[in-house]
Amino acid sequence: xxxxxxxxxxxxxxxxxxxxxxxxxxxxxxxxxxxxxxxxxxxxxxxxxxxxxxxxxxxxxxxxxxxxxxxxxxxxxxxxxxxxxxxxxxxxxxxxxxxxxxxxxxxxxxxxxxxxxxxxxxxxxxx
Amino acid sequence: xxxxxxxxxxxxxxxxxxxxxxxxxxxxxxxxxxxxxxxxxxxxxxxxxxxxxxxxxxxxxxxxxxxxxxxxxxxxxxxxxxxxxxxxxxxxxxxxxxxxxxxxxxxxxxxxxxxxxxxxxxxxxxxxxxxxxxxxxxxxxxxxxxxxxxxxxxxxxxxxxxxxxxxxxxxxxxxxxxxxxxxxxxxxxxxxxxxxxxxxxxxxxxxxxxxxxxxxxxxxxxxxxxxxxxxxxxxxxxxxxxxxxxxxxxxxxxxxxxxxxxxxxxxxxxxxxxxxxxxxxxxxxxxxxxxxxxxxxxxxxxxxxxxxxxxxx
Numbered sequence: 149x150x151x152x153x154x155x156x157x158x159x160x161x162x163x164x165x166x167x168x169x170x171x172x173x174x175x176x177x178x179x180x181x182x183x184x185x186x187x188x189x190x191x192x193x194x195x196x197x198x199x200x201x202x203x204x205x206x207x208x209x210x211x212x213x214x215x216x217x218x219x220x221x222x223x224x225x226x227x228x229x230x231x232x233x234x235x236x237x238x239x240x241x242x243x244x245x246x247x248x249x250x251x252x253x254x255x256x257x258x259x260x261x262x263x264x265x266x267x268x269x270x271x272x273x274x275x
Numbered sequence: 276x277x278x279x280x281x282x283x284x285x286x287x288x289x290x291x292x293x294x295x296x297x298x299x300x301x302x303x304x305x306x307x308x309x310x311x312x313x314x315x316x317x318x319x320x321x322x323x324x325x326x327x328x329x330x331x332x333x334x335x336x337x338x339x340x341x342x343x344x345x346x347x348x349x350x351x352x353x354x355x356x357x358x359x360x361x362x363x364x365x366x367x368x369x370x371x372x373x374x375x376x377x378x379x380x381x382x383x384x385x386x387x388x389x390x391x392x393x394x395x396x397x398x399x400x401x402x403x404x405x406x407x408x409x410x411x412x413x414x415x416x417x418x419x420x421x422x423x424x425x426x427x428x429x430x431x432x433x434x435x436x437x438x439x440x441x442x443x444x445x446x447x448x449x450x451x452x453x454x455x456x457x458x459x460x461x462x463x464x465x466x467x468x469x470x471x472x473x474x475x476x477x478x479x480x481x482x483x484x485x486x487x488x489x490x491x492x493x494x495x496x497x498x499x500x501x502x503x504x505x506x507x508x509x510x511x512x513x514x515x516x517x518x519x520x521x522x523x524x525x526x527x528x529x530x531x532x533x534x535x536x537x538x539x540x541x542x543x544x545x546x547x548x549x550x551x552x553x554x555x556x557x558x559x560x561x562x563x564x565x566x567x568x569x570x571x572x573x574x575x576x577x578x579x580x581x582x583x584x585x586x587x588x
Contacts, residue, residue: 192303
């Protein structure tokens with residue numbers, strides 16, 4: 149049976165915490181669900197993953213101040229090129245070299261600065 | 276009605292989880308609230324902090340405990356107001372605040388008083404060029420000639436060298452030209468690197484349209500040259516600039532001697548008239564990949580050395 153506060157469900161029948169105004173406390177085994185995407189970066193999704201099969205142009209949605217999302221991106225050994233929306237800014241104004249030889253796996257961290265600007269960092273690995 | 280466990284509210288009437296000792300599971304749409312820093316105190320109980328500063332600002336902190344992590348979104352405006360963080364904060368390297376306007380600072384408490392921070396800068400133009408965009412090598416003697424009789428060995432040369440003078444935060448561009456008739460003066464142009472941080476590489480290149488040597492082309496007899504290619508340096512390719520006491524040298528030379536076999540005339544020429552800068556320095560550092568270029572407006576250079584066994588004809 150779901151638990152409601154003043155008629156609003158806060159713990160569903162599937163034991164999902166929903167509609168929380170705030171959470172205060174500690175956590176241990178508590179992680180973001182991974183959402184597979186193709187081209188749509190949803191800043192409401194804390195952890196996304198994509199494997200590029202060709203040059204890919206991304207879009208971004210749900211940009212709100214403070215939202216942080218991660219993207220696990222595999223450009224494969226072919227070094228497929230991602231193209232990012234203009235809302236995404238890179239450190240020092242320089243986008244990463246996504247087809248760097250030997251680098252296939254990228255972890256991209258997006259931080260929403262406001263409702264229109266996302267500032268991102270990326271780290272690449274070989275495998 | 277609030278939900279309590281053992282008399283402690285765990286879900287209050289505002290639909291907020293409270294006093295949770297542990298959480299287990301996964302989450303989807305779940306993001307930190309952004310707390311505006313109204314004064315100068317960074318409350319590390321808050322997950323996401325944000326502030327625009329309108330002047331030099333010294334921050335304090337509270338709420339630290341081992342493992343707490345906070346992200347601070349800092350806008351120092353186009354005036355590049357300088358933030359100062361508490362002494363308990365340590366950065367891998369002090370960020371060059373003047374280089375960028377927007378900063379994302381990740382703060383992790385290793386203990387209540389040992390706080391590590393990283394800062395990543397975005398956008399904004401540096402308030403001043405971090406590396407001079409160009410440099411000059413005035414009065415470089417790049418056309419040199421010596422002719423001698425009586426079997427006297429002759430040499431002519433022109434050389435530009437680069438070294439990283441770390442003690443004085445500058446790149447030393449040393450240039451010289453002359454012959455073995457008199458001692459040549461070495462001139463220096465210094466390029467300041469004082470505005471740069473975390474330099475990972477300094478490289479330099481030369482660019483010629485053409486270069487050639489005739490006569491004595493045996494490079495083994497030269498201290499450098501007769502062409503830079505003789506020393507392994509190809510036009511248009513970057514080579515590492517070493518720290519002082521060593522140098523990257525691009526040199527042209529001509530050297531003749533009779534060696535008992537008669538007259539010898541050696542001619543080395545090089546043309547600097549290319550679309551690319553005659554000399555170019557590339558620095559990779561925290562401020563980005565920066566370039567400083569030199570256009571030597573005197574055009575082609577040459578080194579001529581002629582030795583005659585008898586009298587000069």
